[in-house]
Amino acid sequence: MGLLVVVANVEKIPCLNTLLVTMSHIHYSPTIEIxxxxxxxxEVSFLTTSxxxxxxxxxxxxxxLFPKGLVHFHKNIWRMPAAVITTFNSKNLGTQSIVSTLFVAMPTIPxxxxxxxxxxxxxxxxxIKLKLKPKN
Structure with a gap:
């Protein structure tokens, strides 16, 4: 999944026994979204480069974790509400609708x-092209 967690706890460092402390260091592979x-x-899904x-x-x-640069999505497939927290490795993130992009590209895709x-x-x-056509 592109994630490595290194934990420092009482099992690895016995002197932490009375301090009630655990520390972890998390290594993330280059990802675009967590x-x-x-x-x-x-339901979370993505398409690999193959x-x-x-x-x-x-x-x-x-x-x-969604790998960097891959087409991906997540959706609520149930009738009950869902809530998430997401993080990104970008200071100015944007989103792109694949269908809209392909169907209204200029010059047009045949x-x-x-x-x-x-x-x-x-x-x-x-x-679809008519429905997605930008309104002037």
């Missing part, structure tokens, strides 16, 4: 290519 679930459950789809259900108290890649009819591609 999600910690406060409430509920989320086009493998990775998906997992994470619950309250669990953490998930409809037959979008149809083939999304495995939808060319008429459906046209409908």
């Amino acid at each position: 999600v910690f679930v406060l409430e509920g459950e989320l 086009n493998m789809f990775i998906s997992k259900l994470i619950k309250k108290g669990e953490i998930f 409809i037959d290519l979008l149809s083939k890649e999304f495995q939808i009819d060319t008429n459906e591609v046209e409908k």
Whole structure:
């Protein structure tokens, strides 16, 4: 998962026995986003550079790290609310909608290519493009 936790506790350092102290040092691999679930459950997914789809259900108290630069998402798939805390390795983070970007790119991506890649009819591609077209 790209995470290494080194713990200093009473088992490793016996003189900490009466101090009620534990310390940890956490090493993160270069990641773009870390999600910690406060409430509920989320489906977290990303696509590797070899086009493998990775998906997992994470619950309250669990953490998930998204590798840097990979297409990813997280969504609430249940009917109950969910809440997360996220951290990023960027001082000025932005988001990008993949579908919007592909369907309204300039110059435009050919409809037959979008149809083939999304495995939808060319008429459906046209409908999506019209729906996503920026309003002037």
